[in-house]
Amino acid sequence: MNQTPLKDEVLILGGGVAGCAASIALARKGRSVTLIEREPTPRHKVCGEFLSGEALEDLHALGIDLASLGAAPIDYVRLAAARRAAEAPLPFPAASLTRKALDTALIGEAVAAGVRVERGRSVQALGRATGNLWQAMLDDGTTYEAPTVFLATGKHDLRGHARPKDPQRWVAFKMYFRLTPAQAAELARASELMLYPGGYGGIQPVEGGIANLCCVVQQRYFARVGNRWENFLAKMQQDCPHLAMRLAGAEPLLAKPISVTHIPYGYIRRATEKGLYCIGDQAAVIPSFTGDGISIALHTARCAAAAYLAAEPAPLFQAKLRSGLLAQMRLAEFAADGLNNALARAVLPFALRVWPGVMRVTAKLTRVAQSAAIPLHAVVS
Template sequence: MRIENPLILGAGPAGCAAAICLARTGETPLLLDRDEHVGDQLCGGFLSWRTAQQLGDLGIDLEQTGAHRVSQLRLFHEDRYVELPLPHPAYGLSRHALDTVMRAKAVDAGARLKFDTVRRLEPGVAHGQTQDWRSDAIFLATGKHDVRGQSRPRDDKDTALGLRLRLPANAQRTGLLENAIELHLFDGGYVGIVLQEGGSANICLAVRKSALASHGGSPETLFAELAELIPALAERLGDDWRDARTDTIGAVPYGWICRKTQPGLYRLGDQAAVIPSLAGEGISIAIASGVAATNAHAAEQGAEHYQQEFARRAARPVGLARMGWHLAETRLGARGALALARIAPGLIARFADWARIQAPPPLAR
């Protein structure tokens, strides 16, 4: 099938941001996603203040989505913790809720939405399960899922894995987590916890493959042993966490940045740059890439120019987040982070600001 307008592969935050912006410039982009039912992706449940601003530029008000407002950051390591105010309000919102709103906004703006599973990608054509989709401008926004022909490198021998528990609302967890996002640091990884719409708790764990193996290779065993090590984490998990399903995603190439692409192929979101989730800026980078790619396409600058420029702008935030991640997953680094947060909280806020990508404004509002 020949498409005269841009083809966007993936109807997540990056793809939908591109679709909204392309539609505003008069294009009729085609959003192609493999899932007709909007799922609940593992990553991206925390939205920073900068992400909230970017979504506002796209016409999405997080307060109207039921997102949980966050104003405090808490850092934990074993029996120690420190609490800091966030520079501006942030939000907890499930990917199911966010992606649903963004899909609807893209369709309302003028994008078309269709469903197919892309098996392979070649210049100018996406080979789907049902048919081939051809376009001179393809926006690759498949998140952490690679497409054959455009796979990202997996060179790290001790790769990072992602685990997630979604726990139902209860009064005890709400009392502990109200208005806060928490990071519980341990050797080899960290656990991030935030309340989302309806009071449910999103508990995400980023861990090295070796650290999981040292706990018998079982996510359940790892959570149980961490609960014994970190009393505050045990309180948040409560008595019902064993009844929840553990979602997993493997071999996350944290720190990778795409610097080259083919003519007509714009790589967005995690297909452009993978910032460690510790920074809480994955959705911000996704949206920023969608807007930047759209601006470059509208200005006829080309995909190669866009990719090089976006890689340059993503280098500092991704590099700083990677450095913070490596420090946080060591005992000495975790203790140092808590000590620095107590002594000079302004430096933590400054570091967080440096790890944010500067997003361009959309060409049309």
């Protein structure tokens, strides 16, 4: 065990989207940054892997070349439920890329920017040391101290800094499939959203000619199919024949799906302590169907880095971030409830008729910021 705490100017806990983005921004401004990431190498994460227009812009600014990573362009969204489907063009450029590829590129960019990246090391606890310092205790007993910490552990809460429990007890899955050539051609450049009782899912192409199926369901609905993925997959296809058509003849590419539970959708952090900037899913968790979690992670990272560099205290930053995100988060929750209610009340045919118009408005309003969008071909060919 190392008894002498290691010290740095800024400590970033979690090397996903938000942690990497913040570390790159700070290191580029000459700050000394240590980033601690528990995975030794990036791995698959439960995520729909849709990158919205704002995410594309932020990633471009961070130096991530999405075109060379093979990101798939996405031009329109389809909503499918029961036997009906409706389609709308996206009002902004979008793309999709596996998290493994994205996280690998971000970690590489952080290293290139001069961030000290500690991989394969897990933070067990974060508390106060003496003299206004924060102290992070790692699984091997090592301690790191810094006056400023960015909390970016995503879905995973640190002891003493947990977010509230998720009352719906969401369960989420991701699975990759190789579709038949005909189905892959039908899905090309589209993100398809499927509705079914107790949740929703999405399927879209990612790089390498494969498709990502990512879905969420409330635990009580998952229990009805015996808490088994195979049964849930069959039930989704039964409830949504559009998905059955997409997956006919498809080859699953993972031995089993990746899953995660307890997602506190709608959470926005109210307050923080001096020197502790909370970003990404530790700041706000937007319903997944918006495909906006990554752009929010990048946005919160950029805002937190700017706040720190401008000597804005963390509690003030967190309060401003909350009020800036509130309307977008509430609208996303409202839209999620609206879709579920439409399904429950069997008014889906009507919902599907108005979907293209609603989608265009909602997609615009649920973005983190109105931006002078760079054309997609600038980032994805």
